[in-house]
Amino acid sequence: MKLLSNSRIWAIAVIMFSGLVYVAGCTRDNDMLVPIKLTQPFAPNRGNAILLPGNMTAGNATEWKLDKAHSSVLWSGAYIGAAGLLTGRFNQFGMHNVVDAEMINYVTTGQPLKDSSWSFYESDPSKTHINGYVQINTSNTGEPGRDGGCNISSLGTTVIVTGTQNLTVTNLAKIRSTKVELDPASNGYIVTLELTWKGLLAQPLTKTLIGKLNYVPKSTPTGATYDVFGLQLTFQFNKADFGITSTNIGDKISIECNMNFNNK
Amino acid sequence: MLESFFSYIEWIELETFFSGYLLVYAIIHLVASKPPLTSFAKTRLLPKLPLAYALAGTLYLGLQLKDAYPDYTIGHMAASVQLPFLKIWALLSILFWIPLFNKKPVFSLLHSSVFFFLLLKSLYLNLFTSAADNDMVRNSMKIYSVSIILNLVALLLVTLISLLPAFSKKTST
Numbered sequence: 001m002k003l004l005s006n007s008r009i010w011a012i013a014v015i016m017f018s019g020l021v022y023v024a025g026c027t028r029d030n031d032m033l034v035p036i037k038l039t040q041p042f043a044p045n046r047g048n049a050i051l052l053p054g055n056m057t058a059g060n061a062t063e064w065k066l067d068k069a070h071s072s073v074l075w076s077g078a079y080i081g082a083a084g085l086l087t088g089r090f091n092q093f094g095m096h097n098v099v100d101a102e103m104i105n106y107v108t109t110g111q112p113l114k115d116s117s118w119s120f121y122e123s124d125p126s127k128t129h130i131n132g133y134v135q136i137n138t139s140n141t142g143e144p145g146r147d148g149g150c151n152i153s154s155l156g157t158t159v160i161v162t163g164t165q166n167l168t169v170t171n172l173a174k175i176r177s178t179k180v181e182l183d184p185a186s187n188g189y190i191v192t193l194e195l196t197w198k199g200l201l202a203q204p205l206t207k208t209l210i211g212k213l214n215y216v217p218k219s220t221p222t223g224a225t226y227d228v229f230g231l232q233l234t235f236q237f238n239k240a241d242f243g244i245t246s247t248n249i250g251d252k253i254s255i256e257c258n259m260n261f262n263n264k
Numbered sequence: 265m266l267e268s269f270f271s272y273i274e275w276i277e278l279e280t281f282f283s284g285y286l287l288v289y290a291i292i293h294l295v296a297s298k299p300p301l302t303s304f305a306k307t308r309l310l311p312k313l314p315l316a317y318a319l320a321g322t323l324y325l326g327l328q329l330k331d332a333y334p335d336y337t338i339g340h341m342a343a344s345v346q347l348p349f350l351k352i353w354a355l356l357s358i359l360f361w362i363p364l365f366n367k368k369p370v371f372s373l374l375h376s377s378v379f380f381f382l383l384l385k386s387l388y389l390n391l392f393t394s395a396a397d398n399d400m401v402r403n404s405m406k407i408y409s410v411s412i413i414l415n416l417v418a419l420l421l422v423t424l425i426s427l428l429p430a431f432s433k434k435t436s437t
Contacts, residue, residue, distance in 0.1 A: 008294055010290070011290035011294045012290075012294070014287055014290040015287065015290050015294070017384075018287050018408070021401075021405065021408075024401070
């Protein structure tokens with residue numbers, strides 16, 4: 001108490017402190033707001049796998065074969081263009097570059113053409129290429145009445161003939177990659193591809209599209225003596241471009257190709 | 265840290281009325297110890313400091329009554345109080361009107377130091393911690409400046425009023 005009453009030190013301290021705080025308050029700038037980096041730049045993690053079909057010789061572990069039984073080509077689009085998805089799959093498809101001369105009917109229950117029109121280079125996508133096709137009339141929505149009925153006329157094709165693989169121009173939609181690049185945001189690839197389909201047009205139309213390709217790395221299934229790997233390609237197209245005017249489904253159709261390969 | 269906007273408002277009111285007193289006290293104390301103003305400061309200003317402080321407290325009470333208008337029920341007034349202990353402490357400053365308490369100016373100094381240190385704490389938090397905000401510092405300094413002016417004016421008023429009887433006596437003779 002006496003100290004407070006007599007000493008001048010505290011008084012000088014109070015005055016000096018007040019002055020200092022005024023100076024600090026008047027000259028100090030707010031801290032710079034440094035944005036917090038929430039996500040690190042993507043660091044790709046790709047190997048050097050080179051996967052080729054070769055001659056698809058059975059028993060040759062260096063030649064990869066399409067495992068059609070465990071692969072699929074799925075499609076989806078908004079029901080009536082506004083509701084939930086209407087989905088389906090193509091029962092018959094392959095990975096062959098179907099040239100004009102090959103666009104015929106094949107009397108077989110197996111693959112009509114060799115699924116060898118592809119190559120995959122994990123770290124050098126400029127060498128990667130993909131070809132594929134579907135038979136339009138094998139679209140399967142799980143409703144036989146629709147699949148073998150209105151779908152056939154809506155898509156401008158003909159009904160399935162048992163034991164025949166129909167690769168004629170009216171029943172064939174095919175894709176061909178023209179460029180494959182590394183995706184900077186993932187371990188996948190950006191694919192420029194051409195979709196060729198006649199649809200309801202007078203002549204087949206080729207549209208250039210962009211798709212995304214993912215590689216499911218090679219591995220050995222538990223207890224197996226062979227290896228497997230997968231390629232997943234997704235892309236979208238506008239059905240109206242091909243003259244399909246059905247209002248049962250929206251114009252934007254998404255395609256997902258899940259191709260599994262083995263070296264049995 | 266203050267938890268709500270309303271407590272911050274109450275804190276501003278308290279700091280406005282009481283935080284500047286310490287500096288005013290310090291200045292008068294220094295002046296009183298240095299000639300040539302020593303005798304005037306010692307005899308006229310220093311003893312009036314607690315009264316000036318009591319005047320600030322009375323003005324604060326007036327503001328609280330104005331805020332509570334027109335419902336002066338205890339329930340209403342208690343419900344609107346965010347910082348009850350600080351408010352009660354602030355209102356205790358009115359006791360310095362009583363000669364028993366204003367006899368020793370250092371009591372008023374101790375009383376007001378609570379508000380000064382709260383201001384210091386706020387300034388420290390806003391200047392040096394991760395929650396640093398210069399706008400808050402400037403606001404606190406404005407409040408502090410207003411408080412210094414208010415306490416200086418209060419001291420001036422109390423001193424003038426105390427001088428009035430002597431002045432009127434002089435003029436009448």
